[in-house]
Amino acid sequence: MLKTTDNKDRLMMIAFTVAVLAAPVILAPFGAGYPDLMQRFAIYGIFAIGFNLLFGLTGYLSFGHAAFLGVGSYAAVWMLKLLSVNVIPAIIFAVVISGLFALLIGYVSLRRSGIYFSILTLAFAQMSYNLAYSVLTPITNGETGLQMDLDDPRILDAATAPGQLPPPSLFGLEMGDTHYLSFMGLDLQLNVGFYVCAAILILMFYISLRIFRSPFGMLLRAIKSNQTRLNYTGVHTRPYALVVFVISGMYAGLAGALLVCMDPLAGPERMQWTASGEVVLMTIMGGAGTLIGPVLGACIIKYFENIFSRVNDAVVSNWFSGLPDSLGDFFSAIVSPFLGSGWQMSLGLIFMLVIIFLPGGLMEGVTRLIGWLGRLFRSRNNDEDAETTSAKESSPDPHSSRPASPKES
Amino acid sequence: MAILEVKGVNKRFGGLLALDDVNLSVAENSIHAVIGPNGAGKSTLLNCFVGKLLPDSGSILFNNQSLLGLPPYRINQVGISRVFQTPEVFQDLTILENVMIPALAHRDGAFHLAPFKSLSREHDIREQAERILDSVSLLDERHNLASAMSRGNKRRLEMAMCLVQKPKLLLLDEPTAGMSRADTNNTIDLLKTISEDHEITFVVIEHDMTVVFSLADRISVMAQGHVIVEDHPDNIKGHPKVKEAYLGTAETA
Ligand SMILES: Nc1ncnc2c1ncn2[C@@H]1O[C@H](COP(=O)(O)OP(=O)(O)OP(=O)(O)O)[C@@H](O)[C@H]1O
Numbered sequence: 001m002l003k004t005t006d007n008k009d010r011l012m013m014i015a016f017t018v019a020v021l022a023a024p025v026i027l028a029p030f031g032a033g034y035p036d037l038m039q040r041f042a043i044y045g046i047f048a049i050g051f052n053l054l055f056g057l058t059g060y061l062s063f064g065h066a067a068f069l070g071v072g073s074y075a076a077v078w079m080l081k082l083l084s085v086n087v088i089p090a091i092i093f094a095v096v097i098s099g100l101f102a103l104l105i106g107y108v109s110l111r112r113s114g115i116y117f118s119i120l121t122l123a124f125a126q127m128s129y130n131l132a133y134s135v136l137t138p139i140t141n142g143e144t145g146l147q148m149d150l151d152d153p154r155i156l157d158a159a160t161a162p163g164q165l166p167p168p169s170l171f172g173l174e175m176g177d178t179h180y181l182s183f184m185g186l187d188l189q190l191n192v193g194f195y196v197c198a199a200i201l202i203l204m205f206y207i208s209l210r211i212f213r214s215p216f217g218m219l220l221r222a223i224k225s226n227q228t229r230l231n232y233t234g235v236h237t238r239p240y241a242l243v244v245f246v247i248s249g250m251y252a253g254l255a256g257a258l259l260v261c262m263d264p265l266a267g268p269e270r271m272q273w274t275a276s277g278e279v280v281l282m283t284i285m286g287g288a289g290t291l292i293g294p295v296l297g298a299c300i301i302k303y304f305e306n307i308f309s310r311v312n313d314a315v316v317s318n319w320f321s322g323l324p325d326s327l328g329d330f331f332s333a334i335v336s337p338f339l340g341s342g343w344q345m346s347l348g349l350i351f352m353l354v355i356i357f358l359p360g361g362l363m364e365g366v367t368r369l370i371g372w373l374g375r376l377f378r379s380r381n382n383d384e385d386a387e388t389t390s391a392k393e394s395s396p397d398p399h400s401s402r403p404a405s406p407k408e409s
Numbered sequence: 410m411a412i413l414e415v416k417g418v419n420k421r422f423g424g425l426l427a428l429d430d431v432n433l434s435v436a437e438n439s440i441h442a443v444i445g446p447n448g449a450g451k452s453t454l455l456n457c458f459v460g461k462l463l464p465d466s467g468s469i470l471f472n473n474q475s476l477l478g479l480p481p482y483r484i485n486q487v488g489i490s491r492v493f494q495t496p497e498v499f500q501d502l503t504i505l506e507n508v509m510i511p512a513l514a515h516r517d518g519a520f521h522l523a524p525f526k527s528l529s530r531e532h533d534i535r536e537q538a539e540r541i542l543d544s545v546s547l548l549d550e551r552h553n554l555a556s557a558m559s560r561g562n563k564r565r566l567e568m569a570m571c572l573v574q575k576p577k578l579l580l581l582d583e584p585t586a587g588m589s590r591a592d593t594n595n596t597i598d599l600l601k602t603i604s605e606d607h608e609i610t611f612v613v614i615e616h617d618m619t620v621v622f623s624l625a626d627r628i629s630v631m632a633q634g635h636v637i638v639e640d641h642p643d644n645i646k647g648h649p650k651v652k653e654a655y656l657g658t659a660e661t662a
């Protein structure tokens with residue numbers, strides 16, 4: 001029984017790894033196979049996985065997670081400025097700093113639960129935003145944002161050609177380097193930065209999987225389910241919630257650092273409440289408490305933001321050019337508010353549909369689909385069996401007795 | 410020897426004196442029943458034992474150690490478990506997981522923080538949980554979610570969750586309420602076997618007199634915040650004060 005869970009996990013891990021590494025091939029037909037967007041998919045995937053560890057497992061809805069993303073970004077830029085353009089110290093420093101920051105905020109916020117917890121985290125994040133925007137200008141460079149500079153010390157780096165800003169790199173491999181390749185009629189763009197993000201995404205997914213399957217993960221689900229019972233079971237819940245809050249904050253800091261490694265600029269808007277709301281949306285849309293859901297949600301939202309927003313009226317009327325003029329205009333008039341600058345309308349519509357019909361997020365849809373296909377397949381097989389060897393009763397699968405637990409996928 | 414010694418406990422809710430100078434002495438390895446009409450203060454008394462409520466005055470000693478002011482999780486760690494009047498289980502977890510959590514919490518003293526340890530490696534805990542589930546006849550359903558259970562089964566599950574921690578004192582708030590006759594009899598048998606097989610003390614709140622008289626070694630009768638009688642079951646049955654409390658014929662002092 002548990003063995004089969006292990007095997008399923010192994011399979012899921014392999015499938016996830018292959019899918020991420022092959023992203024340039026998979027995404028190219030959707031027009032999303034370019035480095036900038038793929039990096040975003042991976043980075044926001046990491047952000048959402050981390051958020052899901054907190055929200056999906058314990059049910060604590062943080063409305064201020066962008067603060068950790070922002071802190072990670074600033075910390076990473078500082079490392080790039082002071083130490084080296086190598087991304088490794090920047091990433092490590094960002095994760096440590098955002099972890100400490102999460103410890104502080106979590107310690108205070110976790111004294112309350114439910115809506116009060118959400119409000120506290122929101123308040124902290126807005127405070128951080130305002131600090132970054134004005135008060136801490138020497139550290140954050142205020143509204144303009146913090147970026148690398150020609151006279152930065154970069155004490156570990158060899159002197160570069162004067163007047164040239166070195167890009168972030170991994171031991172000489174520049175993040176912006178892209179290798180162009182033609183494969184089965186697709187123009188693939190293999191980018192160093194994306195593969196750095198992809199490798200980290202795979203590692204972070206693995207860590208999340210391990211946490212889900214550990215006794216600690218089970219305890220976190222129990223916190224979501226019934227804190228009262230846990231208290232009378234000898235478990236003081238707050239320290240455990242704090243640990244996962246910090247882990248989750250570190251994921252966010254890591255994502256922030258990666259954003260900076262791909263494009264060395266950190267601005268305060270990264271900490272705004274809309275950014276915090278976005279990760280909530282990603283997680284719920286994909287499926288809170290599932291493993292893959294948050295990554296899926298992140299990809300879909302970033303896809304909408306980047307692809308749908310580019311479709312303008314000219315493109316739309318082009319779609320309907322085959323139709324008679326008045327009909328074409330009619331359809332364009334209906335469709336165009338949902339595209340271009342109106343992309344958020346269609347996102348909102350899809351979000352509503354998901355919440356209403358698939359309260360468990362898109363992953364619930366996937367699970368249902370798989371179950372439905374499985375039943376269809378099995379019943380067809382049974383029909384064939386019945387025709388050929390009517391005597392042989394298909395023995396019930398001993399594992400199928402387990403109901404589809406929402407935490408499975 | 411008394412494992413639980415309650416002296417002069419008072420608890421006031423606004424204008425209502427829910428516990429009025431309650432004294433109770435529970436002998437080790439016995440089954441002590443607390444009965445009384447609705448609103449007598451029985452649940453309030455249990456809430457004081459487990460740290461959910463802090464009495465206004467009085468003392469509660471467990472193995473000569475004061476429980477006053479300890480948080481619920483500490484009280485559980487010294488060996489007191491509780492089954493609630495409305496079952497408190499982990500609805501979104503499977504029945505097996507519901508029992509594995511208290512088992513892990515008990516084995517590790519609290520709960521080990523091992524984020525990378527695989528749950529599937531915890532063979533001993535799993536076996537222990539399954540054994541307990543077998544004894545409350547829930548083993549076959551162990552992979553179902555707890556939310557899908559009937560109320561009676563939830564209470565049985567909650568009992569299993571408490572028993573897996575091998576408590577010294579188990580507090581049961583109406584363990585058979587809402588159960589069918591057959592389930593009630595099963596529960597009586599279960600409690601009897603447990604009390605014979607283990608070193609365990611029970612405090613049972615119960616309305617069902619069949620249960621009380623077939624289980625209890627000693628009975629305390631509560632009414633309006635007082636313990637009016639504490640005696641052997643045989644002496645309780647015809648006791649005039651008990652009749653008064655239940656029928657409400659005489660005015661209370
Ligand atoms: N938290 C509370 N705040 C205010 N009053 C309370 C509280 N808890 C209990 N009471 C009151 O205290 C009295 C005793 O309640 P308690 O629940 O202890 O009774 P009980 O003996 O368990 O009754 P039942 O058999 O109905 O469970 C009741 O009048 C109840 O309304």
Ligand SMILES: [Mg+2]
Nearest residue numbers: 451452453494
């Ligand atoms: Mg009660």
